[in-house]
Amino acid sequence: KPLSYQEYHEYANGFVKNDKVKISVKRTSSEELSKTISDCKAHSVTLNDLLMAKMYKEDKTGKIIIAKDLRGELPCYQKGALGNYSTAFSIEVKKTDRDLWELAQEVHKKVQKTLSDPRSLYLVLQCYARLEPAVLDAAFMAAKGGFNSKSASFIGKMFFAMDEPKGYSITNLGKIESDSIISAYFIPPASPAIKKTAGILTVNGEMITCVSER
Numbered sequence: 001k002p003l004s005y006q007e008y009h010e011y012a013n014g015f016v017k018n019d020k021v022k023i024s025v026k027r028t029s030s031e032e033l034s035k036t037i038s039d040c041k042a043h044s045v046t047l048n049d050l051l052m053a054k055m056y057k058e059d060k061t062g063k064i065i066i067a068k069d070l071r072g073e074l075p076c077y078q079k080g081a082l083g084n085y086s087t088a089f090s091i092e093v094k095k096t097d098r099d100l101w102e103l104a105q106e107v108h109k110k111v112q113k114t115l116s117d118p119r120s121l122y123l124v125l126q127c128y129a130r131l132e133p134a135v136l137d138a139a140f141m142a143a144k145g146g147f148n149s150k151s152a153s154f155i156g157k158m159f160f161a162m163d164e165p166k167g168y169s170i171t172n173l174g175k176i177e178s179d180s181i182i183s184a185y186f187i188p189p190a191s192p193a194i195k196k197t198a199g200i201l202t203v204n205g206e207m208i209t210c211v212s213e214r
Contacts, residue, residue: 029206056093063168143157188212190214
């Protein structure tokens with residue numbers, strides 16, 4: 001029996017209703033952010049490298065998933081077009097209890113290596129493109145035991161880890177300057193596979209980090 005849209009919709013609504021997600025917000029002033037960026041330059045790392053290093057240490061995790069904007073790499077992209085033009089990949093490190101800047105430098109090297117390798121950069125998108133759409137649509141519900149499908153359950157658990165939240169993730173949307181927008185938040189989607197995800201947006205020099213955490 002195929003999974004109907006109504007069945008999926010009812011299951012997803014029930015999951016969201018009972019899923020306990022804590023949202024917290026941290027503001028970093030323009031002065032503090034400027035100093036942090038200067039420190040990053042002095043250590044030859046990016047702000048994102050430092051943010052990841054802090055998450056590794058604070059959450060004692062060895063693996064973080066990050067998002068990458070692909071608009072500059074896709075010839076099909078037309079400036080101003082709406083849509084999700086991003087991919088994601090994971091960065092794994094060892095010995096997270098060492099010096100913060102040393103850890104950030106290792107993160108920098110691993111991120112740059114992944115960015116230079118199309119096989120790694122486009123891996124998730126290749127999986128989405130090659131999977132049977134019906135299997136992909138049922139992956140979440142099957143991984144949670146709400147729909148009987150061995151293939152969808154395998155994809156949901158082994159490919160996307162949707163059976164339980166264990167992952168850590170960061171998405172930085174960058175920075176904007178605006179005369180009409182004083183402040184803005186990016187509340188990151190709380191994927192069923194993610195235990196903690198940080199959404200970062202800098203507006204008029206102030207960086208706001210919004211964390212969704214189970």
